[in-house]
Amino acid sequence: MTAAHAYSGTHDYIASPELMQTVNVAVSLARPLLIKGEPGTGKTMLAQSIAKGINLDLIVWNIKSTTKAQDGLYVYDTVQRLYDSQFGDHDVSNIAQYIKLGKLGEAFSCEERVVLLIDEIDKADLEFPNDLLWELDQMEFYIPETKQTVKARQRPIVIITSNAEKELPDAFLRRCVFHYIEFPHEEMMKQIVLVHQPQLPERLLDLATEAFYWLREVPGLQKKPSTSELIDWVQALAMHGVDSGSVISRMPFMGVLLKKDTDVETATRALKGRKAGAGRR
Amino acid sequence: MFTGFFFLLRTYGVPVTLTEWLTFMQALAKGLAFSNLTDFYALARSVLVKSETHFDQYDQAFQAAFEGIETPQEIAEQVWDWLSDPLVIAGLSEEERRQLREWLGDTDLDELRRMFEERLREQAEAHHGGNYWVGTGGTSAFGHSGFHPGGIRVGGESRNRSAVKVAGERRYRAYRTDVSVGVRQFEVALRRLRQLSSKNESLPDELDLDGTIQDTADNAGLLSLRWQRSRKNNVRVLVLMDVGGSMRPYIKVCSQLFSAVNRSTHFKDLRFYYFHNCVYDHLYHDVVCSTSNASYTTGVMHEFSPEYKLILVGDATMAPSELMSKGGIIWWGHYNKEPGIEWLRRLAKHFTHSVWLTPVPREEWEWVWGRYTMEQVQKVFPMHELTVDGLTHAVRSLMVRK
Structure with a gap:
């Protein structure tokens, strides 16, 4: 592994040593890196950080439920060609002008090595990852319409994120290097928040993280708050100059952390229960 | 090298394949483990294990293989x-x-x-x-722990924890799918329950190329686009849930399943009915199970075509009479002219794709109270335990005609 390609985090992204190692393993084995983890643990941010950390361009392919593997390779704009044939203002025999490369095709045809992020692969159809096996393995694909092969000039670094909405097929998994981003522990969380809010008073940060981790442990929450919500919350607290004593006892602006009515109710009840318990002691 | 570790992993239930093992060997050859156990632990896991649900088994296998080794x-x-x-x-x-x-x-x-x-x-x-x-x-x-004023403390309490120690903590126990369950994981399992069909009510929004060419030709060469409906899930589901007293210990897991099924928006139709221990003449609309708010079981079968996938949730453990005898119904003041098993057979005959989920863990099926009725029910419905893995198997068997 050359030093130029070793990833060691960036100043705006806190990565665990294990994650850094896994990134480097994936890069030197030339395998796609599959990242899973709770929502809000920074899966998408990782690709940006890698691109920045080793100074490469980033191409993002956002997957939606309607995305097909073909869309990433190329799209043959038949309708445009049909229209053009109607009005005769283009040479319709030149099919190449109706071939539009998708994100994967774009990454392959780049002169420089790039980082390709396939974001939320689990959103697509179950068969989607299987349809990309050959392309990700060989880093090439064939366009029958123009009898042309698009081959990667520089093997891109492929980062794939998944929210585990669907199981990924085994054949696909076999080819990946896998990392599960665990929910950060308190110390790491403080660092992460500080990266986003460098001006934050230390005491407020301590109290907010304590309250945050307590809230995550409240039984019966349907959607636990995640990192991004904590960052928003401390910002709200800091902006409104909430007095630090009430951060834990009242948890103001709870709506920033919890997005469901029932969750807010559950948390409020737990908060009252905790106060009562503390009073008895 | 390390071949023993490979087999240990498989013994502990981590589905490692040869392809992955070879990749791992390649990584070792490249020196990516940096000759220390902590990096080795992380490297092997990232290459060999592809789901956090197997991390716990991996930790156990790792501990078994490398116990006592400190590099x-x-x-x-x-x-x-x-x-x-x-x-x-x-x-x-x-x-x-x-x-x-x-x-x-x-x-x-x-x-x-x-x-x-x-x-x-x-x-x-x-x-x-x-x-x-x-x-x-x-x-x-x-x-x-010794006495030498200028000595070097080696090991003992330290900042760096060894890989075996980390593995020994078993931090990923909660992610296992064969024991732990959660709404989210149930939902994932239910996603597999789908059958795509273009016969649905959605808007036609896909270009039908063949149709367009045909229409254009028919239209004397003037472009005429034809659109078709995209394929949508065509699966309809009917869930019958046991809310009898013996289900009380399993309330949590059942409610998790309930919310998972409810949140699955990909079914074409989804209906719930309730029963008490066993299905008889009536199926109830809510958990109270009162006849004032109930449908005749025959009516339900009449209303729902056999293409509905039937999922029964219940422990299937009851007194033999409740299942096998006339009048065996447990409720005071009720009487059933036909034994419960007869009703179950009828349901199974009508709904060609059906499955029974039981919250009773599989290893207890052999000796649990109510073993006899459980066996009888299994003769009628394919039975799976109510865990994520069990549900996955159940969904698979719902997709094929039994």
């Missing part, structure tokens, strides 16, 4: 840190430091380092007590 590099790293950090010695007073220097002779840190390296090379086994080898409880210059 010298790991220890050495601690020592270098120790030696290069002047704060560690700062704990000693000037007087003590003078004594120490006297005791050690003219040993400077570099000398200590060299000695340590040498000693490590000479030493081939763990050593405790004594005054020369690196070990514990002795008076050698190297080790911990």
